[in-house]
Amino acid sequence: MEDLSKTMQQLMNQRHLNDNYRQLMAKVYDDPAVTAFYQAHRDELADDVLTRSAAKLYEFVSEREKLANGGTTFATGYEPQLIVSNHLIDVAYVPTKETQEKQAQQQLRQRVKSIAMPKSIREADLKNFDQDPDRAEALMAALDFVDAYEASPKRRHQALYLAGSFGVGKTYLLAAVANQLAADGFSTTLVHFPSFAVEMKNAIAQNGVAGKLAALKKSPVLMIDDIGADAMSAWVRDDVLGVILEYRMQEELPTFFSSNFSMEQLEKEHLRISTRGDDEPLKAQRLMQRIRFLAREITMVGVNRRPQ
Numbered sequence: 001m002e003d004l005s006k007t008m009q010q011l012m013n014q015r016h017l018n019d020n021y022r023q024l025m026a027k028v029y030d031d032p033a034v035t036a037f038y039q040a041h042r043d044e045l046a047d048d049v050l051t052r053s054a055a056k057l058y059e060f061v062s063e064r065e066k067l068a069n070g071g072t073t074f075a076t077g078y079e080p081q082l083i084v085s086n087h088l089i090d091v092a093y094v095p096t097k098e099t100q101e102k103q104a105q106q107q108l109r110q111r112v113k114s115i116a117m118p119k120s121i122r123e124a125d126l127k128n129f130d131q132d133p134d135r136a137e138a139l140m141a142a143l144d145f146v147d148a149y150e151a152s153p154k155r156r157h158q159a160l161y162l163a164g165s166f167g168v169g170k171t172y173l174l175a176a177v178a179n180q181l182a183a184d185g186f187s188t189t190l191v192h193f194p195s196f197a198v199e200m201k202n203a204i205a206q207n208g209v210a211g212k213l214a215a216l217k218k219s220p221v222l223m224i225d226d227i228g229a230d231a232m233s234a235w236v237r238d239d240v241l242g243v244i245l246e247y248r249m250q251e252e253l254p255t256f257f258s259s260n261f262s263m264e265q266l267e268k269e270h271l272r273i274s275t276r277g278d279d280e281p282l283k284a285q286r287l288m289q290r291i292r293f294l295a296r297e298i299t300m301v302g303v304n305r306r307p308q
């Protein structure tokens with residue numbers, strides 16, 4: 001842009017080009033956007049603004065024309081806008097409507113952090129959640145949570161523990177809640193728990209455990225997907241899951257779960273028995289107390305909706 005301004009200055013300084021220059025500028029001074037801007041800001045502008053800002057006005061008109069003809073300005077996705085600067089007229093480049101929408105979309109995506117979740121969760125939408133009576137309770141509870149949380153995000157809100165067999169839409173419903181919260185400005189972390197447990201084990205060697213743990217502990221809303229799908233080591237149960245849940249309970253941070261097991265089954269058949277085969281009913285009970293504090297159980301039934 002500097003170059004264009006310089007060229008215009010040079011043009012103006014070269015008398016023999018005056019006619020050319022006048023022709024160019026006649027178009028600029030006739031431009032409806034230019035004249036409207038000039039009228040609207042006349043009080044703030046220097047008396048000789050039309051000559052002193054001629055290069056800027058020319059830049060504005062020609063860049064806008066380029067854009068209208070399918071070209072791009074110096075930065076893709078930006079359009080020129082006239083502004084007042086120091087009693088003169090200057091050109092600022094602002095994101096176009098499409099760019100703004102794209103940026104808003106990106107921000108929205110960033111509010112849903114996911115760990116080892118399928119990409120398709122982006123499409124999940126509460127509006128598309130079917131009104132099947134078998135799943136109405138879960139949908140109602142999800143909608144109630146969103147309303148209550150958004151009305152007072154600092155208060156304690158009990159989240160949901162979605163229990164139900166493979167393919168009934170537990171993950172879909174969690175993701176739809178996360179997307180709704182994102183649309184309304186709230187951040188959620190969705191984590192596929194069995195994959196996360198493996199990641200944590202690998203992180204030990206790289207000293208990355210604390211960082212990964214902190215991200216989950218502190219997420220404003222956390223959704224632990226598929227808890228109980230894989231056998232858990234005592235370390236994952238007590239030092240990973242236990243630590244995360246303890247923190248979230250203390251801080252009263254909403255925490256969802258989904259599982260193929262009911263709460264009862266999770267405690268008796270899953271958490272009690274470590275991968276080494278030890279039976280630890282007390283540890284399982286303590287963990288279950290935290291889960292029960294954080295979430296209430298809702299059973300989802302229905303057909304397996306996964307494409308076969």
Ligand code: ADP
Nearest residue numbers: 128129130165166167168169170171172305306
């Ligand atoms: P679960 O987590 O209970 O095993 P999913 O949430 O993965 O089940 O759902 C199984 C499949 O059905 C997925 O492909 C999901 O996208 C789809 N699905 C679930 N519920 C809906 C819904 N209400 N509308 C559209 N697709 C859905």
Ligand code: MG
Nearest residue numbers: 170171225226
């Ligand atoms: Mg699932």
